[in-house]
Amino acid sequence: MTTKFGFTKMDIQEFEAWIDSLKVARTVLTVQQHHTYSPSYQLFKGNNHFELQKGMQDYHINHNGWAAIGQHFTTFPDGAILTGRSLEKSPACITGQNANAICIENLGNFDTGKDSMTVEQRDTIVRITAKLCTRFSLPVNTNSIVYHHWFDLTSGQRNNGTKNNKSCPGTAFFGGNKVSDCENNFLPLVAVLTQPTPQITGQIIKYAMVTASSLNIRTRPDPSSAKANDRAAATLGAVLRVYEEKSGWYRISASQQHWVAAKFTAGVKHATVTANTLNVRTGPGTSFEKVGAYTKGQELFIVEQKNKWSRIGMDNKWVSNDFLAFD
Known part of the structure; x- marks a missing residue:
């Protein structure tokens, strides 16, 4: 290299x-x-x-x-x-x-x-x-x-x-x-x-999206603990996999003690599109403008739900819950 x-x-x-x-x-x-x-x-x-x-x-x-x-x-x-x-x-x-x-x-x-x-x-x-x-x-x-x-x-x-x-x-x-x-x-x-996916130690219990511009990853669930020296900080909008929750902290590694402060994240839900074509709109309802579409099998992260509609990520994009399968 x-x-x-x-x-x-x-x-x-x-x-x-x-x-x-x-x-x-x-x-x-x-x-x-x-x-x-x-x-x-x-x-x-x-x-x-x-x-x-x-x-x-x-x-x-x-x-x-x-x-x-x-x-x-x-x-x-x-x-x-x-x-x-x-x-x-x-x-x-x-x-x-x-x-x-x-x-x-x-x-x-x-x-x-x-x-x-x-x-x-x-x-x-x-x-x-x-x-x-x-x-x-x-x-x-x-x-x-x-x-x-x-x-x-x-x-x-x-x-x-x-x-x-x-x-x-x-x-x-x-x-x-x-x-x-x-x-x-x-x-x-x-x-x-493509090789078989290696066995993951630990189970994902939830997903969380980073809301800070940069979020330090530490070696213990404690703000005074050292930063993990073998990885970069997580950035705004990144969706993290959470394997353990403790005292306001999330462990984001399946195999190592790598933690982030939960207060700098927002909970998200993982869903899969079940319709052949799922319309994307600017708000939670069919009266809002159509701005795109997702296809069957696409995976989405939901940050907000309202009136049986879900908002995708950090964008102002909404889809109907009727055509989503949630984990």
């Missing part, structure tokens, strides 16, 4: 060991696939990984006004991976779909007739996706693994590429960018490499 400009470069074997050792407080539900479009293969010189990554970061900060680079990881034509945004922070990659997501940018333009993906990058994309699914206990399906093309650019509504969509991750990305292309060509490759 090598580090420069705050990014770490590794090969896929190093990544697989690294992600297993990394402690992440934020609950992850989806892995997003993108292509950079620009820079494309033409700008990759074989040794300028860090310069290209820094160029993307500078663009995201100075042009887009974001706090950091948008993606968590970038894959390169030689199969290398560079880290980007902290995994404790949501990405800035798909409008309205970034909470609880990990964003992968694959360097290149994979639209038909443009860059022809190398064998090395193809292998890395499959393996990094499979490893993330294993690490975060995600099923290999098109609710957990998503393409940017499936979401409306303005609203973030999932429409599976029927209107106002980017081609991202490319019309030739593993045979195409449609849902059926993903199911037929990409997911089977990922599924073969």
Whole structure:
């Protein structure tokens, strides 16, 4: 591994060991696939990984006004991976779909007739996706693994590429960018490499969302105890898994004594969409404007309930309880 400009470069074997050792407080539900479009293969010189990554970061900060680079990881034509945004922070990659997501940018333009993906990058994309699914206990399906093309650019509504969509991750990305292309060509490759989820010691008793801008993780349920030195603080909006509650503190690790103060969190409920299409509205009722839709099997975190309606995350998005299955 090598580090420069705050990014770490590794090969896929190093990544697989690294992600297993990394402690992440934020609950992850989806892995997003993108292509950079620009820079494309033409700008990759074989040794300028860090310069290209820094160029993307500078663009995201100075042009887009974001706090950091948008993606968590970038894959390169030689199969290398560079880290980007902290995994404790949501990405800035798909409008309205970034909470609880990990964003992968694959360097290149994979639209038909443009860059022809190398064998090395193809292998890395499959393996990094499979490893993330294993690490975060995600099923290999098109609710957990998503393409940017499936979401409306303005609203973030999932429409599976029927209107106002980017081609991202490319019309030739593993045979195409449609849902059926993903199911037929990409997911089977990922599924073969996905390992059984390791047995978790401890049971999740609830979920909690961070309400502070930064929430320290400590080694005991005591404000005077030391901070955990092997993990970053949890950030605003992160949904934490709670394994134990004691004297106003939550233990957020299944295997270690890692605690956060409960007063800096809000309780959330976990639910799964049961309708084929579930409309999202701006308020708790059918009279409110429709602003999107969720698909069957999507997992949601509910922060408020009113009149048999539920509000999703920190957004002003509401759905009917009639089409949700709650844990």
